Amino acid sequence: MKTLGSTLPDSESNCLVKPPPTCTPDASLGSVIDSIASRITHRIYVVDDDLEVVGVVTLRDVISCFIHEPPGYCDNYLASAMEKLEGKGVRSVEKI
Numbered sequence: 001m002k003t004l005g006s007t008l009p010d011s012e013s014n015c016l017v018k019p020p021p022t023c024t025p026d027a028s029l030g031s032v033i034d035s036i037a038s039r040i041t042h043r044i045y046v047v048d049d050d051l052e053v054v055g056v057v058t059l060r061d062v063i064s065c066f067i068h069e070p071p072g073y074c075d076n077y078l079a080s081a082m083e084k085l086e087g088k089g090v091r092s093v094e095k096i
Contacts (some may be wrong), residue, residue, distance in 0.1 A: 022047045029065065052071065054074055 016078035021035045021044045035044050036059060 020045055022051075023057070024048075029062070033062055036062065 021039050021041055023032055023035060023044050023046055023064075025048070032044055033085055036042070036057075040061045044057050045053050046057060048054050
């Protein structure tokens with residue numbers, strides 16, 4: 001984060017590249033949601049006092065705080081979707 005920040009112009013309004021959104025480990029869920037929503041992004045980086053990345057909070061992480069997703073839900077959904085596609089003549093992607 002330090003390297004990226006040091007290459008950006010001083011003026012926020014003249015920036016072509018904005019620094020990625022960050023928060024501290026003790027940030028509230030509300031402030032994380034505000035940061036993600038205001039930047040229209042899918043992730044926010046958790047940084048320590050030295051601006052070293054110590055984690056990432058994704059939009060999916062935030063949503064999972066409000067909606068319970070049973071274990072394996074996504075895997076089951078994707079498997080059934082692939083079966084439907086294969087039934088329509090679409091070949092599955094081969095694993096390398």
